[in-house]
Amino acid sequence: MKEIVQGNVVKLKSGGPEMTVLRVIGQENSNSREIHSDKLYVFGGHNIGDVVCEWFDKLDAKCKIFKSSSLELIKE
Numbered sequence: 001m002k003e004i005v006q007g008n009v010v011k012l013k014s015g016g017p018e019m020t021v022l023r024v025i026g027q028e029n030s031n032s033r034e035i036h037s038d039k040l041y042v043f044g045g046h047n048i049g050d051v052v053c054e055w056f057d058k059l060d061a062k063c064k065i066f067k068s069s070s071l072e073l074i075k076e
Contacts, residue, residue, distance in 0.1 A: 002076070004051055004068055009075040012066070018074055019053035022063070041065065 004010060006028065008021045025041045026048035028034065042048065046065050053071075054063045 002073055004071060004073060008073055010051070010053065010071040011074055012070055013072050014070070017055045017057070019055040021051055022054050023052040024068070025050045025052065025065075 004021055004024060006021055006023055009018050010021055011018050023034075023037075025038050025046055038048075041050070041052075047067075049068050050065050051068050051071060052063065052065050054061060056062070
């Protein structure tokens with residue numbers, strides 16, 4: 001399976017809406033803001049490699065963090 005990266009479109013293996021990958025925790029830490037946000041995610045109980053996704057429910061934007069093992073790649 002190809003690695004999930006920022007900008008990919010994914011969905012839960014169990015179903016649900018298509019979601020856009022906003023960030024993979026610990027991946028592409030090119031600036032201090034990303035490094036700081038990753039530390040906050042890990043401090044909050046998430047792990048390196050967890051995936052931050054965004055999707056729309058009608059007109060409402062939703063955002064949540066998922067384990068990469070629970071996602072399947074739809075579009076690169």
